Amino acid sequence: MDKNKYFELLGKTFQSTEEIVSEIINLKAILNLPKGTEHFVSDLHGEYDAFQHLLRNASGNIKEKINDLFHQTLTSKEQKELATLVYYPELRLARIEHELSATWYKETIDQLIQLTRLSATKYTRSKVRKTLPKRFSYIIEELLYQNIATNDKKDYYDQIINDVIQLRQAQPLIIDLSYTIQQLAIDHLHVVGDIYDRGPAPDKIVEALIEYHSVDVQWGNHDIIWMGAASGSAICMMNVIRICARYNNLSIIEDAYGINLRPLLTYAEKYYLDNPAFRPKLASDDHVSKENLDETTKMHQAAAILQFKLEEQLVRRRPEFDMEHRLLLSNTNFQTQEVLIHGKLYPLENTCFATVNPERPDEITPEEHDLIEHLLSNFVNSEKLRRHLNFLMKKGSMYLVYNENLLIHGCIPLQSDGSFKGMTLNGKTYAGKSLLDYFETSLRAAYKEPHITQDYNTDLIWYLWSGECSSLFGKKEMTTFERYFIADKVTHTEEKNVYYELREDEAVIRQLLKEFDLNGDDSHIINGHTPIKEVKGEDPIKANGKMIVIDGGFSKPYQKTTGLAGYTLLYNSYGMQLVAHKAFSSIEHILSQHDDVLSIRRVVDRPVDRKKVSDTTVGAQLKTEIQDLVGLLAYSSLGDF
Numbered sequence: 244m245d246k247n248k249y250f251e252l253l254g255k256t257f258q259s260t261e262e263i264v265s266e267i268i269n270l271k272a273i274l275n276l277p278k279g280t281e282h283f284v285s286d287l288h289g290e291y292d293a294f295q296h297l298l299r300n301a302s303g304n305i306k307e308k309i310n311d312l313f314h315q316t317l318t319s320k321e322q323k324e325l326a327t328l329v330y331y332p333e334l335r336l337a338r339i340e341h342e343l344s345a346t347w348y349k350e351t352i353d354q355l356i357q358l359t360r361l362s363a364t365k366y367t368r369s370k371v372r373k374t375l376p377k378r379f380s381y382i383i384e385e386l387l388y389q390n391i392a393t394n395d396k397k398d399y400y401d402q403i404i405n406d407v408i409q410l411r412q413a414q415p416l417i418i419d420l421s422y423t424i425q426q427l428a429i430d431h432l433h434v435v436g437d438i439y440d441r442g443p444a445p446d447k448i449v450e451a452l453i454e455y456h457s458v459d460v461q462w463g464n465h466d467i468i469w470m471g472a473a474s475g476s477a478i479c480m481m482n483v484i485r486i487c488a489r490y491n492n493l494s495i496i497e498d499a500y501g502i503n504l505r506p507l508l509t510y511a512e513k514y515y516l517d518n519p520a521f522r523p524k525l526a527s528d529d530h531v532s533k534e535n536l537d538e539t540t541k542m543h544q545a546a547a548i549l550q551f552k553l554e555e556q557l558v559r560r561r562p563e564f565d566m567e568h569r570l571l572l573s574n575t576n577f578q579t580q581e582v583l584i585h586g587k588l589y590p591l592e593n594t595c596f597a598t599v600n601p602e603r604p605d606e607i608t609p610e611e612h613d614l615i616e617h618l619l620s621n622f623v624n625s626e627k628l629r630r631h632l633n634f635l636m637k638k639g640s641m642y643l644v645y646n647e648n649l650l651i652h653g654c655i656p657l658q659s660d661g662s663f664k665g666m667t668l669n670g671k672t673y674a675g676k677s678l679l680d681y682f683e684t685s686l687r688a689a690y691k692e693p694h695i696t697q698d699y700n701t702d703l704i705w706y707l708w709s710g711e712c713s714s715l716f717g718k719k720e721m722t723t724f725e726r727y728f729i730a731d732k733v734t735h736t737e738e739k740n741v742y743y744e745l746r747e748d749e750a751v752i753r754q755l756l757k758e759f760d761l762n763g764d765d766s767h768i769i770n771g772h773t774p775i776k777e778v779k780g781e782d783p784i785k786a787n788g789k790m791i792v793i794d795g796g797f798s799k800p801y802q803k804t805t806g807l808a809g810y811t812l813l814y815n816s817y818g819m820q821l822v823a824h825k826a827f828s829s830i831e832h833i834l835s836q837h838d839d840v841l842s843i844r845r846v847v848d849r850p851v852d853r854k855k856v857s858d859t860t861v862g863a864q865l866k867t868e869i870q871d872l873v874g875l876l877a878y879s880s881l882g883d884f
């Protein structure tokens with residue numbers, strides 16, 4: 244844009260030169276504040292309760308602040324009770340209703356004000372003001388910035404608190420202060436992928452993220468299939484349905500997103516019977532009737548077989564995806580019930596091939612065609628699903644460079660010598676950053692055109708789910724068919740890309756970071772995707788501290804193999820802290836036991852100077868803004884403004 248035109252536009256947001264000057268002063272002051280705390284979480288997998296608990300306790304940050312302030316005045320039990328109050332103010336107040344007194348209110352409000360003040364030290368007054376709840380902003384500001392130098396003032400503050408209590412506003416004030424503390428504890432949240440699948444409430448997680456004050460998302464392979472479904476990819480949609488059925492979560496599709504699955508049930512009941520391989524995995528608190536279980540088992544089979552048929556079509560349609568080894572229906576002998584995989588014959592069990600034409604296993608019947616069209620139009624037209632995925636599009640990306648770190652859910656596909664594994668797409672070969680950029684551009688294009696359903700971009704979303712060179716998947720092939728129908732577990736193995744070995748090596752990580760222009764000593768790669776098997780002694784901090792894997796381990800069905808719930812990461816002005824979490828049991832458990840055990844470990848790189856906002860990504864944006872405002876000031880002094 245023409246510079247003068249730009250200044251004219253920019254000038255419209257200011258009433259006077261003084262306003263521009265004070266904005267410049269304000270922004271410059273912000274640059275000198277300590278860097279805000281970033282919170283990294285990943286692999287939430289629909290576990291809303293565990294996730295919202297993390298947001299409330301800021302991965303232990305609030306507990307640390309309570310300890311800093313009160314280690315000499317409160318017992319460990321009192322500190323824990325105060326923490327529970329900050330996390331769940333309404334529920335905690337209701338629980339101790341009979342113990343509440345004017346003295347308790349006074350002490351508690353005082354403690355919460357101290358906590359708010361400590362949490363606010365990193366922010367400008369104006370930012371804190373914006374965070375404060377409207378209804379008490381005046382009172383809280385008075386209390387926050389009090390200076391009890393004289394007795395008169397002390398009387399004045401006591402009077403405010405007394406009035407609050409007398410006017411029966413103590414509880415609302417405590418509640419508001421608690422949420423303010425939660426919000427101030429974290430400046431920015433990163434979700435390193437896999438919000439969806441396995442757990443019961445991904446929709447509630449997305450709603451919470453939409454409401455969150457500052458957040459970005461790096462897409463995970465389990466997010467991408469939902470985006471695929473909403474982009475018009477029938478195979479992604481079938482996979483979404485299949486996974487929901489497998490984890491007994493079809494209600495996410497039906498109730499949360501209002502997509503009617505009755506036509507699928509009607510179809511499934513016609514062709515499928517009970518089948519042990521397709522009975523849903525039940526969570527410990529799932530109570531399901533026999534009838535319901537039966538229905539889900541049938542829909543699970545229908546979705547799986549339709550997915551396999553559609554996969555045959557897609558693999559043939561896209562030879563450049565190099566997925567011929569996934570043509571398993573074509574390699575099945577329907578008479579002998581055997582399948583040929585990588586040159587070896589395996590017997591099949593629990594088969595359900597009633598709808599498969601042995602001559603043309605990729606054939607979709609007219610009935611199936613109508614069913615798919617119908618379901619797809621429901622997915623594409625679900626208003627709520629679109630709103631949620633629009634959010635993922637707006638705040639999400641394939642990878643993110645933020646404050647000198649590279650955030651990516653899965654991997655950067657590599658070859659065994661450490662060089663980038665390339666892929667030829669539309670006649671051109673891409674590798675490393677350019678491959679990831681291509682994937683992102685293609686996905687965005689597909690999402691924009693949900694009514695175009697079998698084009699290259701839409702098909703590529705399937706590749707992102709399960710293709711060898713997908714940065715979100717990072718394995719040779721996905722053995723879904725084998726897991727259902729073949730007993731020999733050897734066939735279930737999914738060989739990981741060599742990235743997952745090489746990422747232990749600092750030199751490799753430095754090389755990868757370089758690809759993203761990250762050459763400094765303070766850069767790290769932050770991955771999700773692979774659960775850390777702590778039981779087997781695996782360390783989430785790799786490559787001499789340059790590589791951190793924070794699969795949150797929220798996915799309950801996976802906790803047996805990981806040995807604990809998983810990890811999150813905090814990055815404040817002093818450096819990074821890895822937080823290990825125990826499995827989240829229930830809110831009730833936290834309220835009754837105050838049991839919120841997490842262990843915190845510093846990611847020791849090297850001693851660093853305390854980081855300021857000016858050293859961050861946001862700082863860089865602010866510097867540009869300051870430059871523009873200085874330019875605007877000069878422009879306006881010429882009299883053109």
Ligand SMILES: O=P(O)(O)OC[C@H]1O[C@](O)(COP(=O)(O)O)[C@@H](O)[C@@H]1O
Nearest residue numbers: 437441464465718721722723737772
């Ligand atoms: O254990 P499930 O849910 O049946 O799924 C197994 C599939 O999930 C995957 O692990 C992908 O999911 P993740 O991204 O959570 O690892 C596949 O590699 C595998 O085939």
Ligand SMILES: [Mn+2]
Nearest residue numbers: 437463464772
């Ligand atoms: Mn994943």
